[in-house]
Amino acid sequence: MSTVLDNGRRCLRVVAALALARLAGCGPRGDGQPRPLVVIVSGDTAGWIVPCGCTSNQSGGLPRRAAYAAELAGEAAVVAVDVGGAAGGTSPYDRAKFEAILGGEAAMGIAAHNVGAPEAALGADDLRQMAERLGVPLVSANTSQADGRPIAEPLRMVRAAGRRLAVVGVLSPRFASDGVRVSPPREAAMAALRGAAGRYDAAIVLAYLDEDELRQLAEDLPEADVVVGGPTGQPLPPRRIGPTLLLSATRQGKFLARLDPLPGAAAGPWIGSIVELDGRLPDDPGQLANLRCFHERLGQRDFSPAETSFVPPWPARPPAGFAVAGSAACRGCHEEDHGVWKRSAHARAWQSLQAKGAEVDPDCQRCHTTGYGLPRGFASWKQSQGRVQVGCESCHGPSAAHARDPHAPTAYYAAADRQCIECHDHENSPQFAYAEYWPRIRHGEAGTASPAAPGLKKEDRK
Numbered sequence: 420m421s422t423v424l425d426n427g428r429r430c431l432r433v434v435a436a437l438a439l440a441r442l443a444g445c446g447p448r449g450d451g452q453p454r455p456l457v458v459i460v461s462g463d464t465a466g467w468i469v470p471c472g473c474t475s476n477q478s479g480g481l482p483r484r485a486a487y488a489a490e491l492a493g494e495a496a497v498v499a500v501d502v503g504g505a506a507g508g509t510s511p512y513d514r515a516k517f518e519a520i521l522g523g524e525a526a527m528g529i530a531a532h533n534v535g536a537p538e539a540a541l542g543a544d545d546l547r548q549m550a551e552r553l554g555v556p557l558v559s560a561n562t563s564q565a566d567g568r569p570i571a572e573p574l575r576m577v578r579a580a581g582r583r584l585a586v587v588g589v590l591s592p593r594f595a596s597d598g599v600r601v602s603p604p605r606e607a608a609m610a611a612l613r614g615a616a617g618r619y620d621a622a623i624v625l626a627y628l629d630e631d632e633l634r635q636l637a638e639d640l641p642e643a644d645v646v647v648g649g650p651t652g653q654p655l656p657p658r659r660i661g662p663t664l665l666l667s668a669t670r671q672g673k674f675l676a677r678l679d680p681l682p683g684a685a686a687g688p689w690i691g692s693i694v695e696l697d698g699r700l701p702d703d704p705g706q707l708a709n710l711r712c713f714h715e716r717l718g719q720r721d722f723s724p725a726e727t728s729f730v731p732p733w734p735a736r737p738p739a740g741f742a743v744a745g746s747a748a749c750r751g752c753h754e755e756d757h758g759v760w761k762r763s764a765h766a767r768a769w770q771s772l773q774a775k776g777a778e779v780d781p782d783c784q785r786c787h788t789t790g791y792g793l794p795r796g797f798a799s800w801k802q803s804q805g806r807v808q809v810g811c812e813s814c815h816g817p818s819a820a821h822a823r824d825p826h827a828p829t830a831y832y833a834a835a836d837r838q839c840i841e842c843h844d845h846e847n848s849p850q851f852a853y854a855e856y857w858p859r860i861r862h863g864e865a866g867t868a869s870p871a872a873p874g875l876k877k878e879d880r881k
Contacts, residue, residue: 454496456580457679458623459488459694460647461499464672465537466507466516468523468710471783472775473847476698479673481523482710483696485703487675488527496580499527502668503535503588503627504650508728512781514541514549515720519713521553526705531575533588534559535627535650539599543570558588558625561607563600570599573611576618582680585619587611587643589636591628604628605639612642621680621689623647630655630667637665645689647676657691666691671846717779721801724792729785731792734830740820741830743790746810748822756862757811763860765809778807786842793817814838 461484470477491497501524506517517537524532532538532555538546543564550557560573577584589604608624621644626636633648637660640646648655648667654674655667668676675694724730734741750757760766768787772778778787779800788803789810790796794817797806812818816830831838843851 454494454580455679455682456498456582457491457495457677458498458500458584459484459491460502460625460668460676460678461672462502462535462625462627462648462667462676463504463650463669464501464520465504466513466520466782467671468516468519468713471847472777473786474849478695478697479671480696480702480706481520481527481672482702482706483700484672484675485523485527485706486700487694487696489703490700498577498579498584499524499529500586500623500625501529501532502625502647502649503533503590504537504669505532505535506537506541508537509540510726510728512722512727514545515716515722516713516782517541518549518553519709519716521549521555522712523706523709525554526709529555530577531556531558531586531588531625533557533625533627534562534571534590536590536594539570539590539594539596542598543568546570558586559590560587560611561589561602561604563602565598565600567600573607574615576615582621583619585612585615585622586625587622588625589627591632591649593629594627604632604636608636608640609642621645623678633665633667634660637661637663645678645691647678654693656693659688662688664689664691666693668693672696711776714776714779717781718800721779721799722781723799724781724785724797727781727785729781729792731785733793737794738820738830740823740827741817742794742819743796743806743812743817744819744822745805746789746808746812749811749818752825753811759860759862760811765813765860768809769807786847789813790817795819809842813842 467479469480469482488497488499505520507513532550534557539562547557556575557571558573558575559571562570564570571588573587575586577586587608589608590601592601592603595601604626612622622642623645624640624643624647626633626646626648628636628649630651633646633651637646641661641663643663645664649669651667651669654669655665657664657666666676668674673696675696677692677694679690681688681690746757746760769778772783772787777783784797784800785791787807787809788797789806789808789812796817797803814833818829820827821829839853839856840851843856
């Protein structure tokens, strides 16, 4: 445990040094002219420190986000804020990942991080402790604990490029719970702005609201210069509703909202745009260092599937022998099929993680191992080297019963795309097409799919 804590402290020192290095670039431009102001808004990161990397041309990631900010910083004063939604869940693994994301934001000198639904779900005390330890300023005007204590300050005053910005955060009442009270967003934002009257030039509201709620807030809050969401599924391009500019940055941190005030106007209006963090941007070295620290922590902590939000569903009534036997157990009766597997990319899936240093990450392990979290399947990086690679039972299901008795069917009928898309989903394998991919691993009787076995279908699982 002490090793993990020492590693965590070292990573915090790295993050702090990176943040100080960023702040050192906040003076005038090289030609002595005052810098223009640019506000970049991230949101809905959903635990994606970096894209998974299983396919090319994936967008997003903190390294690209920081690279974009650094690119702008050559000519402008950059203010970075976040709408919320950075955590991917509440498990111990998700909390560790959220801390790494906050560390990356601290290295970018973030000015305000709104409390979104995933943040609130972590619990007010844990959230505050993580943010304070990492130096990330939380903001939320309409959330409080069950006893009435606010979760974060309602408004942050930010000074940059000679302008005073009031940054307010709000959360949708849909996410109220027993531990988190959520008051109406408009009234809370108005109260925060009234309290800062005369002390700001422009008001920016970070709103973790859905699309309909965002539009309603922009209509009802002309006092705001900009309203930025939120978990809208896809980014909303900028549009003006009365005097208020509305847009959203969302979808696993793949996009940023960029805000530029018109030159010479202290209060506005503002110009908005959506920026995709695609492959044209390099990876920021400081953020890569932060990622390496996170991987070091994962390697030392060695999270089990039960400590993540990736525990696979077990059948409601598991049959006898519902346990992983391992691909070697299949070879005796299915030598030709085993050879097809051995020559496939599935048999080298673990090495593809090792090449990126990601073999310690449960988010990657769940699709690059056999039987992740299932009986006698992959249990953790340190415990389960015999269950690495995408083995036979990744598709056919735990088959210990079949290995003992060939007349017993395998757990799942694999020759259908429902098994493939467990890992070849839209995010990790956007070009996946069953008709194209199946021939690469085609096997079974006469090189075709075996007839359906009366095993468990996906819909039979809990």
